[in-house]
Amino acid sequence: MKQSGFFDVEERLARLSGLGDQLEAFSQTVDFEVFRPDLEKALAYSDGSKGGRPPFDPVLMFKILVIQTLNNLSDERTEYLINDRLSFMRFLGLGLSDRVPDAKTVWLFRERLTQACAIERLFDRFDAALRNAGYLPMSGQILDATLVAAPKQRNTNAEKTDLAIPFFGYKSHVSIDRKFRFIRKWKTTDAAASDGARLREGLLDKTNTASSVWADTAYRSKANEDFMDKEGFVSKVHRKKPYLKPLPRHIQRSNAGKSVIRSRVEHVFADQKSQTGLFVRTVGITRATMRIGLANIVYNMRRFLFLERLNASA
Numbered sequence: 001m002k003q004s005g006f007f008d009v010e011e012r013l014a015r016l017s018g019l020g021d022q023l024e025a026f027s028q029t030v031d032f033e034v035f036r037p038d039l040e041k042a043l044a045y046s047d048g049s050k051g052g053r054p055p056f057d058p059v060l061m062f063k064i065l066v067i068q069t070l071n072n073l074s075d076e077r078t079e080y081l082i083n084d085r086l087s088f089m090r091f092l093g094l095g096l097s098d099r100v101p102d103a104k105t106v107w108l109f110r111e112r113l114t115q116a117c118a119i120e121r122l123f124d125r126f127d128a129a130l131r132n133a134g135y136l137p138m139s140g141q142i143l144d145a146t147l148v149a150a151p152k153q154r155n156t157n158a159e160k161t162d163l164a165i166p167f168f169g170y171k172s173h174v175s176i177d178r179k180f181r182f183i184r185k186w187k188t189t190d191a192a193a194s195d196g197a198r199l200r201e202g203l204l205d206k207t208n209t210a211s212s213v214w215a216d217t218a219y220r221s222k223a224n225e226d227f228m229d230k231e232g233f234v235s236k237v238h239r240k241k242p243y244l245k246p247l248p249r250h251i252q253r254s255n256a257g258k259s260v261i262r263s264r265v266e267h268v269f270a271d272q273k274s275q276t277g278l279f280v281r282t283v284g285i286t287r288a289t290m291r292i293g294l295a296n297i298v299y300n301m302r303r304f305l306f307l308e309r310l311n312a313s314a
Contacts, residue, residue, distance in 0.1 A: 012086055022305075023067070023091035029305050032059050034129050035122055042118035043109075056101050060092055061109045062122075064101065067091065069298045072277035075103035114286055119293030123186070126297055130182060130304060137205050138179035140212030140236070143219060144265040145173040145195045146273075148292060150280040170280055170288045172272075173198045174296065175205055176265050182303055183268065183296045184208070188289040195219060200227050212236050214262040238262070272299055 039058040067088060068078050082088045082100045094100065101109075113119065131137075150169040171193055175185040184205040187198055195218040204213065213228060214236045228235050238255045241247045247255075272278040278295050280288045 021087050021090075022070075023087050025305055026066070026301060027091055029308055030301050031129065032063055034125055035059060035062055038118060038121045038125050039113075042116040042121070043112050056105065056109075058109075060094075061101065061106070063092055064106055065110060065294055066298055066301070068106075069294045070276055072279060075106045078106055079103045110290065114290040117286075119290050119297075123293055123297050126300060127182070127184065130300065133304070135180050135182060135304070135307070137177040137182075137184050137208040138210065139208075140178045140210040140214065140234075141175045141184065141205055141208050142178060142262055142265040143173070143175045143199060143203060143213065143215040144262075144269070145171050145198070145218075146269040147191055148172050148278055148280055148288070150282075150288065170285070170292065171195075172269070172278075172292045172295075173203055174265065174268060175203050176268055177205070177208055178210070178212075178214070178261065178264070180303070180307065181264060181268065182300050186293070186296050188285065188292045190285060196221050196224060199224050204228075204231070204233060206231070214258055214265075216262060236261070268299060271302070275302070 036059050039062055043058060064078060064082070067073070067082070068075075071081075073081065079100065079102050082092065082094070089095070089098075113122075148170045169191045171189045171191055173187040173189065173195065174183045176182060177184050184207075185203050187201060187203055189198065199213075199215070199219050200223065211232055211234045213233045215238070217238045217240045220237045220240050224237070225235055236258050238258055239247075239251050269278075272295050276295060276298060278292075280291050282288065282291065
């Protein structure tokens with residue numbers, strides 16, 4: 001049997017490019033180096049603590065987390081597929097003879113980022129890159145939340161409280177800008193948390209060029225309306241049906257008009273669940289925040305890639 005050589009690999013990679021390698025498009029569109037300062041700070045690499053510099057580059061390791069999130073992979077499956085797929089190797093800048101991080105190394109890297117609460121800074125770093133590319137938050141914002149499934153736990157109620165384990169999973173709360181539909185603000189809670197109260201907990205983006213806020217009836221409360229009015233936002237939140245009374249026709253028409261805009265946020269969750277299989281494999285709110293934060297970054301990367309392609313073809 002003929003032994004494969006350098007040119008055989010190059011030919012195979014060229015064929016992958018021709019077939020539309022999404023990871024290659026990511027490499028060409030997203031500057032992953034922007035994450036390096038926050039990664040090194042979070043992992044304490046720059047000051048030589050915690051055993052000095054790691055055996056693998058932190059940006060390479062972060063790109064592995066991107067691969068995981070895009071494909072909803074376990075650490076073990078990630079290790080196998082990096083060894084198996086040329087597209088993964090090319091994305092990571094690895095050659096056939098290079099050492100690949102094993103499952104334990106991937107777990108430890110993600111765990112150190114998790115314990116450093118780095119995901120918020122990494123998200124903000126990419127959001128800044130989007131703004132620098134001209135994608136400013138515009139035309140108001142839309143809020144919503146969705147349940148994210150997690151493995152069922154057999155802990156007692158006391159253990160669940162101690163570990164912040166939800167009974168039915170977790171909730172991902174997001175605010176997207178109406179113009180470009182990027183996630184701009186987000187929050188992770190247990191599944192029992194109400195949606196409405198999150199509006200007053202940093203979920204609104206004050207940098208949006210417009211003041212309108214769209215959301216469903218779960219966000220309609222006097223506290224929220226007062227908060228938005230005080231902070232300079234204009235409420236476009238759906239109005240609730242009066243108790244034991246039909247909803248007036250003019251409010252029905254108003255809600256219907258709002259729904260046309262508000263429904264755009266549902267596409268974000270549909271994309272995350274259908275394209276990347278959003279699911280929390282781990283235990284505890286801290287790790288769930290890391291998982292959902294990564295999903296939000298990857299969604300924004302995919303959205304960025306889509307908009308850049310759209311602009312290029314215009």
